[in-house]
Amino acid sequence: MWWRDGVLYQVYPRSFADSDGDGVGDLRGITAHLAHLEWLGVDGLWLNPTFPSPNADWGFDVSDYCGVHPDLGTLEDLDELVARAGERGIKVLLDLVPNHTSDQHPWFRERRDFYVWREGRNGGPPNNWMSNFGGPAWTRDEASGLWYLHNFTPDQPDLDWWNEEVREAFDDILRFWMDRGIAGFRVDVAHGIVKDRELRDNPAATEDDNEHVRRLGQRLEYSMNRDEVHDVFRRFRSVTDPYDGVLLGETWVLDLERLMRFYGDDLDELHLAFNFVFLLADFETAQLAPIVAQTEALLPEHAWPTWTLGNHDMARFPTRWTRGDPGLSRCALMLLLTLRGTPVVYYGDELAMPDAEIPPDRVVDPVGLLDDPDRPGRDGARSPMPWTAEPGAGFSAPGVEPWLPLGELAGVNVAEQKADPQSALHLTRDLIALRRAEEDLRGGSYEEAVVEDGLWAYRRGDGFLVALNLGSDPASLPAEGTIAIGTRRERDGESVARSLLLAPGEGVVLRLARA
Ligand code: NOJ
Numbered sequence: 082m083w084w085r086d087g088v089l090y091q092v093y094p095r096s097f098a099d100s101d102g103d104g105v106g107d108l109r110g111i112t113a114h115l116a117h118l119e120w121l122g123v124d125g126l127w128l129n130p131t132f133p134s135p136n137a138d139w140g141f142d143v144s145d146y147c148g149v150h151p152d153l154g155t156l157e158d159l160d161e162l163v164a165r166a167g168e169r170g171i172k173v174l175l176d177l178v179p180n181h182t183s184d185q186h187p188w189f190r191e192r193r194d195f196y197v198w199r200e201g202r203n204g205g206p207p208n209n210w211m212s213n214f215g216g217p218a219w220t221r222d223e224a225s226g227l228w229y230l231h232n233f234t235p236d237q238p239d240l241d242w243w244n245e246e247v248r249e250a251f252d253d254i255l256r257f258w259m260d261r262g263i264a265g266f267r268v269d270v271a272h273g274i275v276k277d278r279e280l281r282d283n284p285a286a287t288e289d290d291n292e293h294v295r296r297l298g299q300r301l302e303y304s305m306n307r308d309e310v311h312d313v314f315r316r317f318r319s320v321t322d323p324y325d326g327v328l329l330g331e332t333w334v335l336d337l338e339r340l341m342r343f344y345g346d347d348l349d350e351l352h353l354a355f356n357f358v359f360l361l362a363d364f365e366t367a368q369l370a371p372i373v374a375q376t377e378a379l380l381p382e383h384a385w386p387t388w389t390l391g392n393h394d395m396a397r398f399p400t401r402w403t404r405g406d407p408g409l410s411r412c413a414l415m416l417l418l419t420l421r422g423t424p425v426v427y428y429g430d431e432l433a434m435p436d437a438e439i440p441p442d443r444v445v446d447p448v449g450l451l452d453d454p455d456r457p458g459r460d461g462a463r464s465p466m467p468w469t470a471e472p473g474a475g476f477s478a479p480g481v482e483p484w485l486p487l488g489e490l491a492g493v494n495v496a497e498q499k500a501d502p503q504s505a506l507h508l509t510r511d512l513i514a515l516r517r518a519e520e521d522l523r524g525g526s527y528e529e530a531v532v533e534d535g536l537w538a539y540r541r542g543d544g545f546l547v548a549l550n551l552g553s554d555p556a557s558l559p560a561e562g563t564i565a566i567g568t569r570r571e572r573d574g575e576s577v578a579r580s581l582l583l584a585p586g587e588g589v590v591l592r593l594a595r596a
Contacts, residue, residue, distance in 0.1 A: 083172065084265070084327045084352060085385050086523050087124025088418070088513050089425040093393050094128055094153050095139070095484060096465045097428055099477040105484045106465065106476070108154035112162045114468070117495060119169040121431060121506075122513035126166060127174040127267050127329065129393055131159065135185050137236035138447055139463075140176075141269060142183035146254045163262045172264035174329065179251055179313075180270040181237040188250075189238055195247050196238045197230035198222075199280060209282045210304040211297045215451055218304060232273060232304060234447050242275045242313060255320045265327030271343065271351065272334050273305030274313055291335055296455055306334070311342065314350035329353040329387065329425075335361070337372075337379050344384040353387040353423055360389065364402035364413065366537040366551045370529065373420065373539075377527050386422030390414075390430055397429065397462050400436040407433065408586025411508055411568035412549045415588040418512035419547045421527040426509070428466055432498055433505035436461030437488030445485065460485055467494035503570050511566055515590065521545050522590075531558050536583070546591045550583035557582045562593040 098110030108131070118126065130140030133148045140150065149156050163173045182188060188195045199207035199219075206219035207228050219228040220235040230239045240247050255266070283299040294300055317328060330351040334340045335358055343354040356376060362368040376386055390398035390413055403409035410433040417424045439460045444450055449458020465483045467490050468475030474487050474494060498504035516522045525542020532538075535552015538560075545565070550556045560581040564572045567589045577591060 083124055084329075084423055086517075087423065088122065088516070089125045089127055089174070089329075089423060090118060090121070090123040091127045091389075091392060091425055091427045092129065093428060093463050094131055096463050096476075098466065098468070098475075099481070099483070102478045102481050103152075104477050104481050105152050107152065108149070108158040108162050112158070112165050115162075115166055115169055115171065118166075118171055121426075121510050122517060123171060123426065125172045125174055125264065125327075127425070128176060130176045130178060130269075132178075135183055135236065137183065137234050139445070141178055142181070142185075142234070142237045143178050144183040144185040144187075146177075147257050160261060167262070173262075174265045174267055174327065175258055175263050176269060177251075177254070177266040178269040179240065179242075180274050181231065181233060181239045184236045184238055192246075194244060195240055195250075197241045197276065197280075198225075198227045199230075201226075201228050208280050208303075209299065210280075210301075211283075211299055213297075214448060215453065215456070230276070230304075232270070239276070240274075242310075243278055248313070248316060252316070252320050255317060255326070259321060259324040259326055263326075265321065265329065265352075267329045267331065268314075268317075268351070269331050270305075271314075271330030271332050271354075272310065273301070275307045275310040276305070277303035277307060293335075306339075308342075311345065311350060314343070315345065318345075318349055327352045329355070331355055333357050337375055341379050341381055341384070344381050348381065348383055353385060355387060355389065355425075360391065360395065364398075364409065364551065366532060366535050366549070369416075369551075370532040370537045373527070374529055377421070386420070387425060388417055388420050388422050389425040389427065390417050391427050391462065392425075393427070393463055394459055395462060396457070397427070397434060397436050399433050400461070405435060406586055407505075408568060408584070409551065411505060412551060412586060412588040414505065414509050415512060415547065415566075415568060415590065416549060418509070418516055419522060419541060419545075419590060421525070421541065427462075431506050431509040432467070432493050432495065434467070434493050435488060437464030437486055439464075439486060443486055461488075464488045469496040470494050508566070508568065508570070512590070515565055519544065535585070540593075544593055546593055547588070548581055548583060548591065549588035550585055553585050555582060555584055560591055560593075562591045564589045565592045566590045 095106045097106040098114050099106050100109035132143045133145040133150050134140045206217045210218040212218040221228050231237050281303045286294045328351045332343050332354040343351045359372050398413050399410045446458045446460045464485045465476035473479040498506035521542025521544035528540045530538040536556040538548040540546050557580050564575045
């Protein structure tokens with residue numbers, strides 16, 4: 082299956098490439114840069130929301146599920162992108178947002194029964210549920226006096242998935258896009274679509290809960306994370322399977338056992354479920370290696386893991402994880418591209434691009450606008466892709482102000498890194514190519530070999546050993562073979578006779594000597 086063997090690439094469409102000089106990236110811009118993606122060797126593109134939207138949450142507030150946002154182009158532009166990408170062997174996935182719509186979606190006026198409306202309780206909201214973006218998850222409608230549910234901003238009313246007609250509407254939406262050649266969907270808030278039917282109060286957080294739960298002051302036991310959500314995914318599959326569509330879930334589930342349920346008892350739900358336990362850990366061997374081991378151990382037979390270093394909702398990995406250490410950033414890319422499972426590369430990761438600095442007057446993300454020190458805004462991770470070292474970075478025409486500021490660009494752009502075989506970009510490309518060429522690196526088993534201090538070494542199949550030194554001291558391990566790719570590229574091709582020595586922040590993929 083292409084999505085098991087392949088590499089996915091996530092594009093934030095407003096920030097990839099601006100073809101018409103308005104400072105906003107668009108679909109034609111993506112089409113114009115498909116050569117980069119083909120050169121990099123990716124197999125699938127996941128586009129963050131492309132639908133018409135008032136942009137209260139930058140596309141995650143959809144006002145028409147069967148259209149294209151005018152800032153991004155037209156339906157024909159999307160068809161063209163799918164066709165041109167297909168010619169290069171690249172499939173396109175859209176970002177489906179089934180948990181909520183925009184309050185500007187015609188349904189919110191015409192189909193009130195599609196949403197969750199209730200009487201208030203003692204003059205306040207119907208229950209104690211808190212929105213993920215802070216404040217109560219309910220807003221009162223002055224005209225009717227009733228309250229509607231929104232797990233995110235008040236402009237994003239939650240749909241009522243207990244209503245069969247909502248389910249039918251999404252069957253049609255899935256079919257609409259698959260008929261147009263879309264290869265599948267990333268499913269937003271996949272764990273939260275179905276709510277408790279009785280809308281019971283969420284229990285209070287305890288000291289044992291994770292940071293997110295403690296911040297909200299409650300466990301999202303009834304407002305999200307209901308078991309009935311699994312019926313929805315089985316239903317999605319019954320619609321997408323005839324098209325061989327792939328479903329990739331934003332499963333924000335911080336308990337790995339629960340996460341595994343999203344693959345379905347008969348592998349009949351999501352094909353891939355994002356692992357936020359991994360994403361929210363620190364970039365340390367002692368944290369990450371056990372998470373990978375536990376994920377491998379719990380994964381149902383034949384289910385397939387997926388890994389990523391970040392996304393549009395959190396700081397980029399060179400900012401969040403490796404704090405600008407180039408060696409560690411290379412180790413992170415090596416890890417992503419050598420674990421067992423489908424890697425998802427967030428645009429700019431291939432350049433080891435850090436977050437952009439966003440001055441307060443340029444903040445546009447609703448989370449950033451909360452101005453809550455505990456809730457960092459997400460704009461820094463969504464800045465324009467730097468294509469060249471020229472003014473405007475080849476994103477927009479020179480002189481055009483991009484919708485979000487460009488980051489610190491010294492050495493971080495495609496043109497310069499393409500010209501430098503030692504760059505993070507070439508490392509990413511070479512790792513993808515090696516993975517493509519070597520069955521052991523795609524489908525081979527993951528077996529932990531050494532986890533000790535900062536050193537993390539694992540075998541992939543019989544043929545390869547990956548060794549990453551994420552610690553601050555040199556490390557060594559017994560090994561014999563030839564270095565296929567090193568984060569220090571001068572080591573490529575080196576033979577290792579007995580012992581492999583790694584500097585701090587260094588990693589290698591070793592082709593093992595056959596017995
Ligand atoms: C998760 C998305 O990734 C995030 O960007 C968005 O704000 C929320 N869902 C609400 O749709």
